[in-house]
Amino acid sequence: MNKLRSLVVWGLVVLVGVASFTTLALSRGEQISAIWMVSAAISVYCIAYRYYSLYIAKKVLQLDPNRLTPAERYNDGLDYVPTSKGVLFGHHFAAIAGAGPLVGPVLAAQMGYLPGTLWIIFGVVFAGAVQDMVVLFVSMRRDGKSLGDIVKQELGPVAGVIASIGILMIMIIIMAVLALIVVKALVHSPWGTFTIAATIPIALFMGIYTRFIRPGKIGEISIVGVILLMLAIVYGEDVAHSSFGHLFDLDGVQLTWAIMIYGFVAAVLPVWLLLTPRDYLSTFLKIGTIVALAIGIVVVNPTLQMPAVTKFIDGSGPVFSGSLFPFLFITIACGAVSGFHALISSGTTPKMVENETHVRMIGYGGMLMESFVAIMALAAAASLDTGVYFAMNSPAALIGTDAAQAAAVITNQLGFPVTEATLLQMAKDVGENTILSRAGGAPTLAVGMAHIMSQLIAGPGMMAFWYHFALLFEALFILTAVDAGTRVARFMIQDLGSVFYKPFGNTDSLPANLLATFIGVSLWGYFLHAGVTDPLGGINSLWPLFGIANQMLAGVALIMCSVVLVKMKRERYVWVTLVPACGILFVTCFAGLQKLFHSDPRISFLAHAQKYSTAAAEGKILAPAKTAEEMSRIVWNDYVNSGLTVLFLSVVVIVAFHGLRVALKARKVAWPTAKEVPATFRNEVEQHES
Amino acid sequence: MSLKQKLSQRWQSIRQAANLMAGLPDYNNYVIRQRRHNPNAPVMSEQQFQDYCSKRRCGSNGGKCC
Numbered sequence: 001m002n003k004l005r006s007l008v009v010w011g012l013v014v015l016v017g018v019a020s021f022t023t024l025a026l027s028r029g030e031q032i033s034a035i036w037m038v039s040a041a042i043s044v045y046c047i048a049y050r051y052y053s054l055y056i057a058k059k060v061l062q063l064d065p066n067r068l069t070p071a072e073r074y075n076d077g078l079d080y081v082p083t084s085k086g087v088l089f090g091h092h093f094a095a096i097a098g099a100g101p102l103v104g105p106v107l108a109a110q111m112g113y114l115p116g117t118l119w120i121i122f123g124v125v126f127a128g129a130v131q132d133m134v135v136l137f138v139s140m141r142r143d144g145k146s147l148g149d150i151v152k153q154e155l156g157p158v159a160g161v162i163a164s165i166g167i168l169m170i171m172i173i174i175m176a177v178l179a180l181i182v183v184k185a186l187v188h189s190p191w192g193t194f195t196i197a198a199t200i201p202i203a204l205f206m207g208i209y210t211r212f213i214r215p216g217k218i219g220e221i222s223i224v225g226v227i228l229l230m231l232a233i234v235y236g237e238d239v240a241h242s243s244f245g246h247l248f249d250l251d252g253v254q255l256t257w258a259i260m261i262y263g264f265v266a267a268v269l270p271v272w273l274l275l276t277p278r279d280y281l282s283t284f285l286k287i288g289t290i291v292a293l294a295i296g297i298v299v300v301n302p303t304l305q306m307p308a309v310t311k312f313i314d315g316s317g318p319v320f321s322g323s324l325f326p327f328l329f330i331t332i333a334c335g336a337v338s339g340f341h342a343l344i345s346s347g348t349t350p351k352m353v354e355n356e357t358h359v360r361m362i363g364y365g366g367m368l369m370e371s372f373v374a375i376m377a378l379a380a381a382a383s384l385d386t387g388v389y390f391a392m393n394s395p396a397a398l399i400g401t402d403a404a405q406a407a408a409v410i411t412n413q414l415g416f417p418v419t420e421a422t423l424l425q426m427a428k429d430v431g432e433n434t435i436l437s438r439a440g441g442a443p444t445l446a447v448g449m450a451h452i453m454s455q456l457i458a459g460p461g462m463m464a465f466w467y468h469f470a471l472l473f474e475a476l477f478i479l480t481a482v483d484a485g486t487r488v489a490r491f492m493i494q495d496l497g498s499v500f501y502k503p504f505g506n507t508d509s510l511p512a513n514l515l516a517t518f519i520g521v522s523l524w525g526y527f528l529h530a531g532v533t534d535p536l537g538g539i540n541s542l543w544p545l546f547g548i549a550n551q552m553l554a555g556v557a558l559i560m561c562s563v564v565l566v567k568m569k570r571e572r573y574v575w576v577t578l579v580p581a582c583g584i585l586f587v588t589c590f591a592g593l594q595k596l597f598h599s600d601p602r603i604s605f606l607a608h609a610q611k612y613s614t615a616a617a618e619g620k621i622l623a624p625a626k627t628a629e630e631m632s633r634i635v636w637n638d639y640v641n642s643g644l645t646v647l648f649l650s651v652v653v654i655v656a657f658h659g660l661r662v663a664l665k666a667r668k669v670a671w672p673t674a675k676e677v678p679a680t681f682r683n684e685v686e687q688h689e690s
Numbered sequence: 691m692s693l694k695q696k697l698s699q700r701w702q703s704i705r706q707a708a709n710l711m712a713g714l715p716d717y718n719n720y721v722i723r724q725r726r727h728n729p730n731a732p733v734m735s736e737q738q739f740q741d742y743c744s745k746r747r748c749g750s751n752g753g754k755c756c
Contacts, residue, residue: 075723076720076723076724076727077715077716077719077720077721077722077723077724078715078720078723078739078742079746081715081716081719083710084703086707087703087706087707087710088710090707090710090711091707091710091711094711094712210740211737211740215736215737215740216714216717216736216740218708218709218712218714219705219708219709222712271741271744271745271747271748272740272741272744275744275748276744276747276748279712279713279744279747279748280712283711283712284708284711284712287711348713348746483748484747484748487748488748
């Protein structure tokens with residue numbers, strides 16, 4: 001009976017999935033509703049979770065409910081806390097979900113909604129969720145060791161140091177590109193800038209409250225904080241139009257300096273004063289907004305305006321250049337597969353797992369959830385007016401800064417009809433001076449969300465409120481990630497620096513602290529400044545770099561997982577992590593090599609540098625540069641970016657080489673050589689205690 | 691168990707889940723664990739406990755996702 005019921009239920013799930021994919025893929029010309037995207041994703045997630053993740057849990061990892069987890073063995077109520085499955089799922093999801101799955105899919109929407117949807121759904125099932133689950137498992141079996149330490153332990157010290165340098169570099173690039181998104185969203189937007197600035201005094205107030213007035217009551221103060229934030233959004237418009245509104249009307253370079261100074265101060269101050277309360281706010285706001293967006297998409301059920309596939313799959317797109325393969329797989333990193341999750345899955349989560357079997361739901365299930373967020377972001381972007389989408393995401397070099405000119409270019413050159421009136425009206429609706437060239441994904445998503453949410457609650461009059469709400473929510477957790485990342489980078493720099501000068505590693509020393517923080521901020525600040533002043537818009541060059549870095553880290557994590565499986569004598573199942581590892585490596589290396597050696601200067605950093613330096617030598621000025629100085633800046637940025645690409649590629653290649661060497665060595669011996677913490681079993685402990 | 695007790699228990703677990711999402715485990719549980727392991731071991735005050743947790747969250751192995 002049970003068997004029959006399961007057959008019927010799963011048969012239905014398969015049917016829904018097939019119907020959704022057929023609708024998505026075969027609709028040509030007519031517009032379909034976003035609900036098909038959502039249902040296609042959910043049905044695949046269900047099937048993958050029910051069957052594939054069970055296979056991994058039972059056969060590949062052989063999760064043992066009787067084997068004690070570190071949380072059970074050490075249970076100190078502080079670092080090692082056995083936590084129920086649902087609660088830990090929430091904790092883990094809150095830690096992995098960030099701006100990445102919201103931004104990447106929005107950028108990738110230029111190729112149409114279909115390629116992005118397929119990559120997000122199948123990427124997560126076969127690569128992303130597998131990576132998160134296996135890394136969580138590997139770290140849990142080693143008392144919650146971090147990714148860098150596991151690589152060092154299992155692949156040798158050289159691979160460990162190389163991986164640690166790679167991790168530091170990827171963090172720097174992530175902070176720069178995230179901060180760049182905030183800057184792009186806030187340029188000459190006094191309303192938005194005011195609401196972000198208002199989070200600082202609100203956080204200070206919250207910090208003092210939880211420290212001195214009612215310690216530990218973070219729930220009540222977070223509610224007060226959210227209400228204060230809402231007031232800041234509502235009255236932000238009045239502030240923007242008031243006599244001191246010009247104070248918040250900043251250009252890109254001013255915003256860059258503001259964010260850098262703020263990041264430095266926030267990382268140096270005691271964490272309880274500024275960082276932690278903002279962390280509370282951003283965490284709760286993030287979860288709330290994701291839930292609201294899900295309800296919005298299901299209830300409002302917007303129509304997808306974007307075609308299934310656009311002509312830009314050939315690589316000529318204005319948002320980012322490069323053809324579908326490999327650049328779609330680089331642009332959408334988080335949501336499909338994200339190397340950064342390997343850091344989270346080997347952070348605090350493995351120390352809190354209550355039972356080994358929970359790894360399946362927390363690791364695999366948590367990543368499916370993040371992928372769902374990416375699908376919703378893609379749906380929100382694809383349901384925008386296509387002309388508006390390209391107006392917001394194309395660089396000023398292409399569409400100019402004037403609505404009439406932009407409308408003409410988008411209609412005639414890009415082939416998506418849009419009128420000047422539409423663009424002006426949209427800017428007016430969301431309360432901005434202009435919506436042109438607000439690249440970076442966040443503003444586009446904000447318009448998409450405002451479009452959906454204003455149909456759900458309170459009508460078109462509230463569009464501007466929802467736009468600024470969405471902007472605030474993204475900027476808030478981006479800035480929290482940047483501040484926290486700066487602190488993490490500080491510790492890493494002190495750690496690396498102590499190799500050369502011992503006292504530098506002392507984390508209690510104020511001079512060492514200030515110097516390491518200064519180095520950290522300068523590193524990401526450099527790339528941020530270069531991105532903001534880049535005449536080509538910055539996102540164009542920094543986002544692919546971020547994607548390559550993130551996928552490279554995923555490659556390193558999956559190689560480590562494969563080596564551990566071989567060392568555990570589970571060679572039969574190694575394909576589960578080895579196939580996605582090879583796929584990711586192939587895509588990353590292919591994209592990296594194209595970024596270096598492609599003949600098209602729009603794609604390759606080196607060809608681009610060549611083109612501009614040749615022109616500069618002939619005394620010519622190429623658009624979008626306006627001066628000889630801008631010309632040389634473009635060339636310099638290109639060389640820095642190519643250097644980084646080479647660095648990322650060599651990290652992957654070196655780790656892969658060491659992985660192969662260690663795996664071959666492990667195959668020669670007949671017993672498992674993985675360095676797990678010795679197992680203790682539940683019944684043994686019970687016997688011992690009785 | 692009365693409905694009121696059930697609701698209050700439910701509320702407690704939601705509160706704990708929300709606190710943990712923000713990186714703060716349950717303080718009472720920590721004190722109980724410390725006492726059980728070693729009755730003479732020093733136990734952090736609630737404020738020290740909070741400080742430890744927030745530092746850990748932004749520490750060398752903390753970090754947030756993109």
